[in-house]
Amino acid sequence: MTEQTxxxxxxxxxxxxxxxxxxxxxxxxxxxxxxxxxxxxxxAAATAANxxxxxxxxxxxxxxxxxxxxxxxxxxxxxxxxxxPASRTLSFLAAFFGLVGCAVGAAATSLYLLAPxxxxxxxxxxGSFSPDQLHALTLISLRLSGIGNxxxxxxxxxxxxxxxxxxxxxxxxxxxxxxxxxISGLAWLTSSFASVLAPSLANDLSTYLMAAAAxxxxxxxxxxxxVGVNAAKWHAQAGAA
Numbered sequence: 001m002t003e004q005t006x007x008x009x010x011x012x013x014x015x016x017x018x019x020x021x022x023x024x025x026x027x028x029x030x031x032x033x034x035x036x037x038x039x040x041x042x043x044a045a046a047t048a049a050n051x052x053x054x055x056x057x058x059x060x061x062x063x064x065x066x067x068x069x070x071x072x073x074x075x076x077x078x079x080x081x082x083x084x085p086a087s088r089t090l091s092f093l094a095a096f097f098g099l100v101g102c103a104v105g106a107a108a109t110s111l112y113l114l115a116p117x118x119x120x121x122x123x124x125x126x127g128s129f130s131p132d133q134l135h136a137l138t139l140i141s142l143r144l145s146g147i148g149n150x151x152x153x154x155x156x157x158x159x160x161x162x163x164x165x166x167x168x169x170x171x172x173x174x175x176x177x178x179x180x181x182x183i184s185g186l187a188w189l190t191s192s193f194a195s196v197l198a199p200s201l202a203n204d205l206s207t208y209l210m211a212a213a214a215x216x217x218x219x220x221x222x223x224x225x226x227v228g229v230n231a232a233k234w235h236a237q238a239g240a241a
Contacts, residue, residue: 009231011228014224017082019225022225023068027064031061034057038054047139051117055117079094080092083170090166112145113145119141150192153188156185159185164216177223183216
């Protein structure tokens with residue numbers, strides 16, 4: 001009975017959510033670093049050569065993205081239950097944004113990242129295309145993957161923004177974490193919409209926006225993992241709700 005109570009306690013759920021969130025951050029960062037080392041902007045031939053020379057690394061980046069999205073589904077589920085005492089409606093809305101972002105990220109991003117393997121290694125079925133055309137299609141596919149990622153970031157931006165408001169409204173987590181999460185959400189939303197409305201501006205601001213977004217999510221993750229929540233205040237707010 002004691003073990004079962006521990007596993008269903010809000011502090012335990014918080015630490016599970018923090019652990020899964022850490023997997024999300026680590027896997028997505030690994031995928032970003034792996035791909036950035038292979039993709040040469042504006043040079044389709046060099047990009048194709050890098051992918052073929054490091055095929056296993058490229059495939060691992062796709063696996064990392066899938067793992068990241070799977071872990072994010074777990075984060076969304078755990079945080080829905082954890083933050084529901086603050087606002088049942090907003091917690092449900094946040095979970096909706098999180099799950100849609102995961103679906104878009106796993107489907108669009110991974111699909112377009114796997115397409116280069118078909119284009120570059122399916123010579124027998126694509127004999128009507130020249131190598132230059134296949135290389136160009138590969139680069140287009142990678143750019144479409146980036147567009148799919150930006151769309152998923154829009155939903156994740158709304159998710160982080162909703163989480164920020166939920167944490168601010170809660171009594172069992174520090175409000176400063178809610179402010180940082182709200183900043184993260186605004187950073188992701190700015191990056192996502194700027195990539196559509198003003199791509200050059202988005203490129204110029206990408207480093208600063210990613211840093212702002214990462215700060216809030218990493219702080220929230222570490223707090224959940226190390227500290228958890230104030231169980232007494234959580235139960236009090238859950239009872240009041």
